[in-house]
Amino acid sequence: MAAASAIKAIHQTMLRAAQPARFVELSGMLIPWVAALGAAMFVAGLVDGLALSPPDYQQGETVRIMYMHVPAAWMGLFVYALVAGLGGLGLVGGHPLAFAAARAAAPLGAMFTAVCLITGSLWGKPMWGAWWVWDARLTSMLLLLFLYFGHIALSRAFDDPRRGDKAAAVLGLVGCVNLPIVKFSVDWWNTLHQPASVMKLGGPAIDPSMLWPLLLMAAAFKLIFFALWLVRTRTEVVGARLRAAASRSRMEGER
């Protein structure tokens, strides 16, 4: 009973916060704090990862690429799931803020995915002797980037923004098939890419001296994403209002 009413209260609070005016106000208060915390953790993670943590016994200094590569990969996957979820929410509930949030998140997710691909390539050259190989994980990650591009292009391709949002939401949901393929490709197929060592059943198989900077960077990436996401969503909301005002004044100017 208590749980149910708590959920209801949370839901109502969220709905209130999702009112455009309220959202602009709330997010304005939140953004500086989140951004500052993210930046601080990013610096700490960088120092720890690049200077304090030891080189790998096999990979040497190149292992430090990991502190960018792995958090970026996680964020690429996480943001896609978020975008798809927001799109689904928008399709079912029809709340414009969900679409605005999805539109704001997609380019950020594409950026993280691109960072993962680029750092992976830089890492691959010394490790595998090639910038790129067509193994299952790499290929599916590349497809994820294409899916992001499709989502971004589709959501901006129509004169009526609602149509773009809905079409992009459908694409986002369909593209979710790709997420488990990225995640489990290393287990399902025999690939060059290394299997999961942090997020797996039975706890991480990685030395704590490397685990700490990694987790720091992962948290920093999350916070930085969250701050940017709020800024971009705010911009979308305010932009929609400006466009509505402009079209109203145009109608009046015409009369």
Add this chain to the structure above:
Amino acid sequence: MNAFVAVLRRDLLLALRDGAGTWTVLGFFAIAVAVFPLGVGPEPQVLARIAPGVLWAMALLAALLSLETLFEADYRDGSLEPLLSGALAPELLVLAKALAHWLATGLPLAIAAPVLGIFLNLPTEAMPVLLASLLLGTPVLSLLGAVGAALALGARRATVLLAVMVLPLSAPVLIFGAGAVESAQTGLAATPSLLILGSVALVALAVCPVAAAAALRQAVE
């Protein structure tokens, strides 16, 4: 049923008479395949090695290119609105148009592929499998493409959008299709790959018309 046949007939007529139809697709396919030996060089072993992949990849691109106009032409000249407000269910409309698209492009592509295979030194044993894999795979492209074309309808940059949407989804078709031919070429059994292609086709047949119809209704809104 009458309306279904009417749409099918008209689309076939248009594909045979007008641009972006059968001839464009076949022309593109032939030229794209012919360009390869020019770029890669004439060594028979290399050509034979890449032949299944090249044939399948180019067939995919050729089908993709012709998909843009699947609904776009009707949308632009005002035909789509009466088509959707007639007595024919939108799902059947999609099916009729996808079937016409397949008959006008997928089928000719499948038939032309073995001929082009000769130019790439594809061994004769692999020809039947090439034909079979394309016959099973091209309907999937038409059906998936119908969903993509409906989603991208009226969008700017519809071609890229379509490609970006359809390609990741059709990647498995490509992999299994080319895989089947390669197996046949190297003397392995191609049946497993062909069976997978067949079941993908059945799933697409069940799911895609519904999805495309929903997208179409959105589009004329």
Add this chain to the structure above:
Amino acid sequence: MNAFVAVLRRDLLLALRDGAGTWTVLGFFAIAVAVFPLGVGPEPQVLARIAPGVLWAMALLAALLSLETLFEADYRDGSLEPLLSGALAPELLVLAKALAHWLATGLPLAIAAPVLGIFLNLPTEAMPVLLASLLLGTPVLSLLGAVGAALALGARRATVLLAVMVLPLSAPVLIFGAGAVESAQTGLAATPSLLILGSVALVALAVCPVAAAAALRQAVE
């Protein structure tokens, strides 16, 4: 001169804003190149062996696809007639449009090619030659394509016609372009091929605008 710049600016604006422009071409190029490893298989040696050919052939196809709309869009919406009856000589009109086409498609293709080369395991040494060969070769495609597009104007099946006309003419460009990259890949000198490409470009620059202008005058008749 004013009118020349006006046409150039408008075409660039359209290419960046609308379909069949820069983004379509780049999207097609990237996807077409990405399709290959899926079809041919992931072996790095095979991919590296065919990389120059694949990159050049796909760049050629991408440029070809965008050529169809070079004059067609203006023809259909009635813009071509005022463009041809203005003060700008038709030869300069063709030059402005071909230049815009190259800036909007050829140049981005050339710049994107080395990046895609990475995915095909093209060795780093060959990248500068790939870029140089495409920078010299793509203007020829734009110029030849202008002639083809003018000839195919208003015809049904313009895409096939265009391909059939332009392709044989651009075969030498493809052969020398891919050849230069292959030489660089195998450690041979690429300069002779590049010089030939450069002289072909100069000849095309002199001949094509005149031919295309003549074809255009015919077309609006």
Add this chain to the structure above:
Amino acid sequence: MPIMSGNPFASPLPPQPFPLMLRDVTAVCGETRVFSGLDMAIDAGGLWLVRGANGAGKTTLLRLLAGLLRPASGASLWGDGRAPRAVPERATLVGHQEALKPALTAAENLAFWARFAGVEENPWPTRSDPFSVWALADVPLRTLSAGQKRRVSLTRLAFARAPLWLLDEPTTALDAAGQRTVWELIAAHRRRGGAVVVTTHAKGTVEGASELHLGDER
């Protein structure tokens, strides 16, 4: 030349759920509010002339009545309580665009639409040819003049069985004879119990017509 041979307008339409009522309707295109607070009742046998400056929303109103556009607010319902979106087959819209394929001949285009509408056997040109396009039947549509294309497009009305006709500036590009025919067809359709909504920039009025003015005349 008889304007109609084997007149399809002789038989009355099946009873139809008129009136189609709009109450306090607002229409939005993209993000633009086109008009708002619109009330309208379309009865059997009725004719509405819709006027208004360019961009006032005439075409938008027709799309709304055809069920192609959902009202942003307000209600639009047929007499039996169904929304136009649910029963699009009750309206035939002839818009600015012709819905004809340039590569096909006039006969092929019309035969397709007739077959699609469920008219049995090849219905055209054996049934009626109000706009005298029979002479053009076998040339590709792309070679026709602007008015000839319009005539072919309007010929679709001769086998439309929908009770509501929505005509967007139907006399555009037509010569005097063609314009007369349009008004004759409208009158015939009203006599058999159909209703017609016509947008127009022409002055003058028609007997028994209601008028609607959108926006302010500039």
Add this chain to the structure above:
Amino acid sequence: MPIMSGNPFASPLPPQPFPLMLRDVTAVCGETRVFSGLDMAIDAGGLWLVRGANGAGKTTLLRLLAGLLRPASGASLWGDGRAPRAVPERATLVGHQEALKPALTAAENLAFWARFAGVEENPWPTRSDPFSVWALADVPLRTLSAGQKRRVSLTRLAFARAPLWLLDEPTTALDAAGQRTVWELIAAHRRRGGAVVVTTHAKGTVEGASELHLGDER
């Protein structure tokens, strides 16, 4: 609202080699003979109203005068003996098609045509806006209504310096105010020494206009 601000019609046109004469002209489209034996003389300050049934050849005549089509027989020559084909810049044709890009805004479209015509500096909308399209300047053309597109297209006339205007059913899709503006622009162009050929299906005539009937009225 002033119909023209900074009036481009105030200054007379440079002296022009009128008349444009057609003598015994036959026009052929594809393989169809459209009209034959046509005589016509277009003088400075003149206005021709061209009428005729759909398909009579009105559009074909305008294309011929613009130098886009060669007469199959007969002569068409300007006063200085040059053929329209050789000096296409002497005529401005506004046809059924709008010559505007849907992806560009009205302002971008018009700025292009102005620059192309050699009008120095950004000539629109600073010079004149006879059709009041200023309010639409910043939306993509594709979202405009039929009449709004036509207005943008006709605005090109405000900076056309050609002595001969060829207008193909220019009042199509325009509301009453827009139609008035067209006739005002035509009058202004005639006053500064230009000539105008207009095709129309409307009845009524204009002061000082010559009339040409192509084919038989059906």
